[in-house]
Amino acid sequence: QKEVEQNSGPLSVPEGAIASLNCTYSDRGSQSFFWYRQYSGKSPELIMSIYSNGDKEDGRFTAQLNKASQYVSLLIRDSQPSDSATYLCAVTASGGSYIPTFGRGTSLIVHP
Amino acid sequence: GAVVSQHPSRVICKSGTSVKIECRSLDFQATTMFWYRQFPKKSLMLMATSNEGSKATYEQGVEKDKFLINHASLTLSTLTVTSAHPEDSSFYICSAKPGQGNEKLFFGSGTQLSVL
Numbered sequence: 001q002k003e004v005e006q007n008s009g010p011l012s013v014p015e016g017a018i019a020s021l022n023c024t025y026s027d028r029g030s031q032s033f034f035w036y037r038q039y040s041g042k043s044p045e046l047i048m049s050i051y052s053n054g055d056k057e058d059g060r061f062t063a064q065l066n067k068a069s070q071y072v073s074l075l076i077r078d079s080q081p082s083d084s085a086t087y088l089c090a091v092t093a094s095g096g097s098y099i100p101t102f103g104r105g106t107s108l109i110v111h112p
Numbered sequence: 113g114a115v116v117s118q119h120p121s122r123v124i125c126k127s128g129t130s131v132k133i134e135c136r137s138l139d140f141q142a143t144t145m146f147w148y149r150q151f152p153k154k155s156l157m158l159m160a161t162s163n164e165g166s167k168a169t170y171e172q173g174v175e176k177d178k179f180l181i182n183h184a185s186l187t188l189s190t191l192t193v194t195s196a197h198p199e200d201s202s203f204y205i206c207s208a209k210p211g212q213g214n215e216k217l218f219f220g221s222g223t224q225l226s227v228l
Contacts (some may be wrong), residue, residue: 043222104155
C-alpha cells in the first residue's frame with residue numbers, strides 16, 4: 001500500500017522564522033510531489049510542485065526532494081501568521097495511474 | 113490557474129434524503145475528476161475517480177450505490193449521496209485535472225454536508 005507520512009503537528013514557529021515541513025513516502029517509483037495549503041474549512045490550494053531531486057524555490061517557499069531517501073520537504077521563510085494552516089503533502093503514484101496520495105497534513109501555527 | 117467550481121458549499125439535510133453536489137471545471141476540459149471526503153483534522157480520502165463518458169472507479173470500502181458519480185461532460189461531474197445518514201456528514205471536495213497525465217490537481221471549494 002502506498003503511504004505518505006507527515007507529522008500532524010502542530011508545528012509552532014515565531015513570526016519571521018523558517019518553518020520546515022517534512023514528508024516521507026513509501027512508493028519508490030513515485031514521480032511527482034506536491035505541497036498544498038489548506039485553511040480550516042476550505043479546500044486545498046497548490047503551493048509547490050517538484051518533480052526532480054534538489055531544491056525548487058518560489059518566493060518564500062522552497063521545496064526539497066530527495067528520491068533516494070524518499071523524502072520531500074517544504075521550507076517557508078519569513079513565516080507570517082497568515083501562513084498558519086494545514087500543509088498537505090501529495091505524491092503521485094507510479095504505474096501510470098497519476099492518482100495522488102495525500103498525507104494527513106501538518107498543522108502549522110505562526111505566532112506573532 | 114485553472115478554476116474548479118463546486119456547489120453547494122454547505123448543505124443541511126434530513127436523514128434519508130439524497131443530496132447532489134456539482135463540480136465544474138470553468139476554463140478547461142477535465143477528462144478526470146476526483147472526489148474526496150475529509151473528516152475534521154483528517155486528511156483527504158479519495159472516494160472515486162471519474163472519467164468522462166465512463167463509469168467511475170471507486171476506492172475500496174466506498175459504496176458505489178450510495179455515492180453515485182456521474183461525469184457526463186468534460187466540464188461537469190456530480191456526486192449524489194443517496195439516502196444520507198448522519199455518518200455521511202463530512203466535507204466533500206472535488207478536484208480536476210485537464211488531462212490524463214501527471215498534472216496538478218485543481219480543487220473545488222468543497223461542500224460541508226450535515227445530515228440531521
